[in-house]
Amino acid sequence: MIxxxxxxxxxxxxxxxVYSLNEAVATVKKYATAKFDETIEISVNLSIxxxxxxxxxxxxxxxxxxxxKTYRVAVFARGASADEAxxxxxxxxxxxDLVETIQRGEIKFxxxxxxxxxMALVGRVAKILGPRGLMPSPKNGTVSPNVGAVISSVKGGxxxxxxxxxxxxxxxxxKASFDAERLEENIQFLLEAIQxxxxxxxxxxxxxxxxxxxxxxxxxxxxxx
Numbered sequence: 001m002i003x004x005x006x007x008x009x010x011x012x013x014x015x016x017x018v019y020s021l022n023e024a025v026a027t028v029k030k031y032a033t034a035k036f037d038e039t040i041e042i043s044v045n046l047s048i049x050x051x052x053x054x055x056x057x058x059x060x061x062x063x064x065x066x067x068x069k070t071y072r073v074a075v076f077a078r079g080a081s082a083d084e085a086x087x088x089x090x091x092x093x094x095x096x097d098l099v100e101t102i103q104r105g106e107i108k109f110x111x112x113x114x115x116x117x118x119m120a121l122v123g124r125v126a127k128i129l130g131p132r133g134l135m136p137s138p139k140n141g142t143v144s145p146n147v148g149a150v151i152s153s154v155k156g157g158x159x160x161x162x163x164x165x166x167x168x169x170x171x172x173x174x175k176a177s178f179d180a181e182r183l184e185e186n187i188q189f190l191l192e193a194i195q196x197x198x199x200x201x202x203x204x205x206x207x208x209x210x211x212x213x214x215x216x217x218x219x220x221x222x223x224x225x
Contacts, residue, residue, distance in 0.1 A: 042171055068174055077095070096121065
C-alpha cells in the first residue's frame with residue numbers, strides 16, 4: 001500500500017514524462033523531505049541480455065563529489081603493503097587472521113582490497129565474499145600492488161556498479177543535502193563510466209532508460225540530452 005507521503009509526491013510528477021537532468025534533480029531534491037538525509041539513487045536500464053555472462057556490466061566510477069557514504073575498507077596484505085594500507089586509512093588489515101574473521105561471519109566492511117600475492121589466500125573465502133559483491137577483482141581495481149592508492153580512491157568517492165539479473169544498474173550518487181550541481185556532475189561521471197563498459201555483444205542504444213529517486217521518494221524518468 002502506498003503511503004500518503006509517497007502518494008502526494010506522485011501526484012506532482014507527470015507519469016511517463018521524460019524530465020531533463022536538471023528538472024529531475026530539482027524535483028527529487030524538492031520532495032526528499034524525510035527526517036534523515038535521503039540517498040539519491042540512479043537506476044540505469046541497459047539493453048543487454050543479463051542471462052549471458054559476456055553481457056554483464058561491471059566497473060567503477062570515481063564520483064567527483066563522492067556519494068555521501070563512508071566506506072569501511074578491509075585489505076588483505078602483508079609486510080610493507082600492510083603498513084601502506086594502514087597509513088592510507090584502511091579499517092581492517094590482515095592475512096590469515098582476516099580469513100578467519102570472515103569465516104566466522106564477521107564482515108564489518110563495505111569494500112575489500114588485496115595485493116596480487118594474496119589472492120590464493122583470498123580464494124579461501126571467495127564463496128563468502130563473492131555473493132556479497134565483496135570479492136577483490138582486477139576488473140574493479142581492488143586487486144593491486146598499490147593498495148594505498150586504491151584505498152584513497154575508495155574513500156575519496158569511488159563507487160562500484162554492476163548490472164543485476166534484470167539488466168539494471170542501481171547506484172547511489174549522493175545525498176539530498178548535496179547541491180544540484182554536485183549531484184548532476186556525479187551522475188554525468190557515472191553514466192560516462194557505464195557507457196565505457198558497453199559489451200561488444202550489446203547492439204544499438206546501450207542505455208535505454210534512466211530513473212532518479214530518493215530513499216523515500218518516487219522515481220523520475222529523465223534524459224541527459
